[in-house]
Amino acid sequence: MKKHVIIFEARGGLDKGEYGIRKDSIPIIEALKKRGWSSEIIFYHDEDRGEIYRYTIDTADAYISRVDPGNLVNETCYFQMLRELVNNGVVGLPHPDAMIAYGAKNSIEKLKGSQIVPEDVYTYYHFETLKEEFPKRLKNGIRVLKQNRGTSGEGIWKVEVVDFIRYQGDIPLNAKLKLTEAKDNHTEYKTLQEFLEFCIQYFEGNDGMLLDMPFFERIVEGEIRALMLRDRVLKILHKKPINKKGAFSATFLSGAKYRYDTKEEWPDLVLTLKKSLGTIRKRLGNYKLPLLWTADFILDTDENGNDKYVLGEINASCIGFVAHLELSENIADEVLALLDNEHT
Ligand SMILES: Nc1ncnc2c1ncn2[C@@H]1O[C@H](COP(=O)(O)OP(=O)(O)OP(=O)(O)O)[C@@H](O)[C@H]1O
Ligand SMILES: [Mg+2]
Structure with a gap:
């Protein structure tokens, strides 16, 4: 093994820190270093993709993609480069086609009829x-x-x-x-x-x-986001729409209130999600679960009057964790365990 991981980022976007780097990328690099590995950030540009490709093949065991494809001029080129890397032995965190399948809005429809998505989708x-x-x-x-x-x-x-x-x-x-x-x-x-x-x-x-x-009208009680590290729930982010008549949006810019909860505070949600992981993985192309991803739930009520959780959206590219930088330690552990597994 080369004991090196490359993190891909994109220029631009409003949420960046010093040198235009994502604030939660340096902690991942530091955490990998502590474990005897090295890591670096490369900014992806279409023009440089040949050079980036060769450099990654030569130096790295894995990449971590931390790019919002929406920020790229041409996401197809980026995904194609990632595919070539994966096909030539670099471990993709995540696989580009997993990123596409999880992130597209039709991921919800692909899960219809399962415990977390109704038929009427x-x-x-x-x-x-x-x-x-x-x-x-x-x-x-x-x-x-x-x-x-x-x-x-x-x-x-x-x-x-x-x-x-x-x-x-x-x-x-x-x-x-x-x-x-x-x-x-x-x-x-x-x-x-x-x-x-x-x-x-x-x-x-x-x-x-x-x-x-x-x-789902119970969206006013909040959208409940599970922050996932592959098959593990790390944290719950509770996003409550602004308290205004007719408001249903849990997006930050619409004024929703955000609060972090522990996963212990949401045992039913965690259990439901865990039970659904096999289905999610299978129906979304059978790729390995992404390194970092999120699943957003809305509360609903079943025929017996019990709470039930409906999946509204999955995100699998550029998941941030700036409010909990200590998670970089879990992430580094997971990356190394994963690579260890790949090579045994
Ligand atoms: N089925 C639903 N019932 C009620 N509210 C919903 C439903 N689907 C989405 N919403 C509300 O609309 C908001 C935006 O929807 P969604 O998160 O799917 O879109 P988005 O534009 O991709 O947002 P994001 O920036 O989170 O990726 C949600 O945060 C939620 O508050
Ligand atoms: Mg959303």
């Missing part, structure tokens, strides 16, 4: 399917439509039919909709026809799609 890949199917789904009640690419609640719409009880069959194209965007909880009104046309933008590009799921 759909992905639309074409405008025609949205036009055909969505008016039928609206009969089931309030929906949430999610674009694939946005972050911080952009293009995440709560969709309510105004005067819902007026309609018997399919919701007609001239029905009025009340739309609330998770970006800032602002509300606008459009007819169904207007809204459908507005959604054309979300199908542009290779990975354009919309996820359609029921709206």
Whole structure:
């Protein structure tokens, strides 16, 4: 073994520290050093990818990807470089196709019918399917439509039919909709026809799609994020939407209140998630679980009046832990255990 790990980062973004480095990357390097390994950060640029590729192959046993693909000019090039690295013996933390599968909004649909995702969840890949199917789904009640690419609640719409009880069959194209965007909880009104046309933008590009799921009203009690180190829950982040009528967004910029809890405070959630790990792994392409990832849950109530947890989103790229830098020790231990395993 070379006993060297390379951390990939991207330039730009607002959450960086000195020299444009993520504040929680240096602690990972320090923790690896303490264990007799070396590690360094490389900023990925498309132009340098040949050189970065060769250098990584020559010097490193593994890479840790800490790049938000949304910040890259061309994410395809980056993912292709990672694929080549993995195919040529560098351990990918995570595998690029795991990052893509976990991070895409349709990951939720792939888990439908499991303990953590209801049946009533759909992905639309074409405008025609949205036009055909969505008016039928609206009969089931309030929906949430999610674009694939946005972050911080952009293009995440709560969709309510105004005067819902007026309609018997399919919701007609001239029905009025009340739309609330998770970006800032602002509300606008459009007819169904207007809204459908507005959604054309979300199908542009290779990975354009919309996820359609029921709206869970207990979101006002908070979105509950499990911060995961492969199969282990490290921490729980509780994100409570701003206390304002109609607000449902747990994104930081919309004013939601964030609080860290221990996993011991959420035993049922932890148990449910642990039981679902096999299904998550299998249905999302059978890759090894990512090194660092998050699973966001919303509370719901089952037929017997008991709490139940619904998965709303997974993130598997550029997970930060600046509020708990001590976790770098767990991360370093996990990386070394993993590499040890690969080589025995
Ligand atoms: N099915 C749902 N029911 C109720 N609220 C929801 C639902 N899905 C999402 N939300 C709310 O909308 C917010 C944004 O949705 P989501 O996290 O899926 O999108 P995002 O733009 O990718 O955000 P992020 O920046 O966290 O990646 C959530 O934090 C949650 O508050
Ligand atoms: Mg989210």
